[in-house]
Amino acid sequence: MSHDRRRALARHDKDGADRDSGGDSGPDRVEERFLRPFAVAAGDPDGSGPGPGPETLDLLTLVVAARTPGRSEWLRPEREAILRHALRARTVVELAAEVNLPVGQVRAIAGRMIEDGSLQRCGPSRPLARKDILHAVLVGLRSL
Amino acid sequence: MASADSEPAPGDTEAIPQAVKIIIAGGFGAGKTTMVASVSEITPLSTEEVMTEASYGIDDLGGVEEKTTTTVALDFGRITVNSDVVLYLFGTPGQDRFWFMWDELAEGALGAVVLADTRRLETCFHAVDFFERREVPFVVAVNRFDGADGYDAEEVRRALDVDAAVPVILADARDRASCRDVLVALVTHVIRGRSPALSG
Structure with missing residues (x-):
């Protein structure tokens, strides 16, 4: 990397010096500064408390409803909305956009719902090797 | 625990595609959202991440730390490649300080596009630096804004000091x-980078 760019970075970002010397530790360190607050307690008024952390869901983790919304969603509109929108497999980030909640919150609620069996994590029907994915994407993009 | 009245979801029988992503990065106003909208098959969706920023660099034992809440918008589009693969395009949050979001977006990404605005080239240094450091393959796309000076790709390459193999x-x-x-x-660049015999 050029010295010019380094200088510009250092000017631009007060963490620049740290990132330059610390390699990969920079972003990790920055991460400590941010917390995801959940005013809706992950949709759990009956609160199971902190407990074991909910499943970690990536933005593109696919989830699908394991059942239709029922009595247990009474007064839990977030869960009901998630179940309704996940009748077909959805990525977590799409679900968040569709139910209009912050993605971190949807992740937390969906994690709990996977634990209690109302949502299922699902993988692709036909898992492909990365090489095949890249070629499929290339062909698909060319035909746009 | 599924209750007695639960029904199987329709999703059970449908083919579920693999979800993959490409990151569209660049400085504030470089055209990321525009680019996502130009190629997405859907009107780009938007979600947000709400963050609490705890005070930093101050002894917090007193319990008087100040917290401010920040909302980071996350826009994305989608391209159905075929029945097996769906491609998501994520614009990076405009503000550079949200590195944690960048990390998450970059994780598992096929690659990244760095949109460069020649009027403010320095605004994409962060992105170039980030993807180089993370070894995420990327290309630089010089967004030609109306009225912008006509820099050619090589001038931009030199100014950004990116590797000769990186397409500009x-x-x-x-x-x-x-x-x-x-x-x-x-994607061509990514495929080429993965087959050593073809690179260089």
């Missing part, structure tokens, strides 16, 4: 075909 392409974020060409160049 002139593009128009508003134009679907142009954005498609950028994405094709990226």
Whole structure:
């Protein structure tokens, strides 16, 4: 990397010096500064408390409803909305956009719902090797 | 625990595609959202991440730390490649300080497009630096804004000091075909980078 760019970075970002010397530790360190607050307690008024952390869901983790919304969603509109929108497999980030909640919150609620069996994590029907994915994407993009 | 009245979801019988992503990065106002909108098959969706920023660099034992809440918008589009693969395009949050979001977006990404605005080239240094450090393959797309000076791709390459193997392409974020060409160049670059015999 050029010295010019380094200088510009250092000017631009007060963490620049740290990132330059610390390699990969920079972003990790920055991460400590941010917390995801959940005013809706992950949709759990009956609160199971902190407990074991909910499943970690990536933005593109696919989830699908394991059942239709029922009595247990009474007064839990977030869960009901998630179940309704996940009748077909959805990525977590799409679900968040569709139910209009912050993605971190949807992740937390969906994690709990996977634990209690109302949502299922699902993988692709036909898992492909990365090489095949890249070629499929290339062909698909060319035909746009 | 499924209750007695639960029904199987329709999703059970449908083919579920693999979800993959490409990151569209660049400085504030470089055209990221425009580019996502130009190629997405859906109106780009938006979600947000709400963050509490705890006070930093101050002894917090007193319990008097100040917290401010920040909302980070996350826009994304989608391209159905075929029945097996769906491609998501994520614009990076405009503010540079949200590195944690960048990390998450970059994780598992096929690659990245760095949109460069020649009027403010320095605003994409962060992105170039980030993807180099993370070894995420990327291309630089020079967004040709109306009235911008006509820099050529090589001038931009020199100014950004990117590796000779990294494609630098002139593009128009508003134009679907142009954005498609950028994405094709990226995926070609990624494929080439993965086969050592073809690289160099």
